[in-house]
Amino acid sequence: MKAMILAAGQGKRMRPLTETTPKPLLKVAGKSLIEYQIEALVKAGFTELVINHAWLGEQIPAYLGNGEKYNCNIQYSAEPIDAYETAGGIIHAFKLLQDDTFIVINSDVWCDFDYQQLKQIKLGDKLAHLILVANPEHNPNGDFGLKHDLLNLNQDTKYTFAGIGLYHKDLFAGDHQMPLPLGPLLKQFIVAGKVSGQLHQGCWFDIGTPERLAQIEQLVANK
Incomplete structure (x- = not known):
């Protein structure tokens, strides 16, 4: 199974740091954000x-090369700026993903989730399986409810989508107008009962601002 790392965003909230450096290459303790994700994926067998x-x-x-130094093979899907959005970028990369199922993760999350868990998920008649986390300060109302391993939109208690998911290519089937964000597409299939999920209760941070990047730097320094 292949894994896709999303690294196409402009990182506007991270400016001025991202004016000359793409957000995935910003560093924590001397290592870029995306390298932490690559190493976690390889450790899990991706x-x-x-x-x-x-x-x-x-x-x-x-910076990353072909992946040899990380003991993996990396292929790249180049996009015009702001052309595709998240779901559109995944569709654009289909020719590289190839398999019916694959995982997609954000390059700018910091977490201790074991990606190997996603290899054990059987989608069955579902089209996606998403990892949820407790709501951070910047997303207090959450995104999706979770009941009996199924996501919903009407639960009183909602959790935040962690930017980590297992997908079947049929989730993206059809003629779509670009740019195509992922959120509305997921909601469509959540309503149809086609998206399962689980709650990760370990460490997770969305590194979306310079302040949060500094917090992670401090967290690593204190270990």
């Missing part, structure tokens, strides 16, 4: 990776 890029994107393959 050695065929696809990375999309757009904003300052040429820096990403120049």
